[in-house]
Amino acid sequence: MKQLDESLERKPQKHDIMDMVELRIRNLQAFDELQSFNDTGKFLYIHPLIAHQSERAQLEKLLQTDPQEFLRLHKNVTDNIRRYECYLKRADRQNKRTQDKENLRRHRERESLFKAILQKFNSK
Structure with a gap:
């Protein structure tokens, strides 16, 4: 995340922007997973790391x-x-x-x- 922020502060390339967007999506999915587990004790299985588990x-x-x-x-x-x-x-x-x-x-x-x-x- 820090490396992406640095590359976005200088002249951002298209792939840098796409990486930032994908990282943001994964972060939101991780937050939703943790929020669901905290609230209900069950995962949503939407984050790529646990979706196939x-x-x-x-x-x-x-x-x-x-x-x-x-x-x-x-x-x-x-x-x-x-x-x-x-x-x-x-x-x-x-x-x-x-x-x-x-x-x-x-x-x-x-x-x-x-x-x-x-x-x-x-x-x-």
Whole structure:
């Protein structure tokens, strides 16, 4: 940033201006990522450094490269949701209620991710 500022103070070239703009965009993305994590505890996965680390990016890539595996994982998630819903109804799992509720919430979030990816894929 400091080097770019110095080059912009003297005669700026087109590539210097473009570098400054790209750096500003990355800085704003990083700020948005940190703000989101601070507010919600979750990243937005828009900054280039972490965009490809998200579960969403991995699932989208899997859908493109191996649709059968994607559908198998989706079925596993729906089966897990059914399983944990049944666990919550069972009296013998009274001592594991909070853990079962947390697992159910986690699998429902993952299912919504699968649905969003499929909806995006179908709208293309």
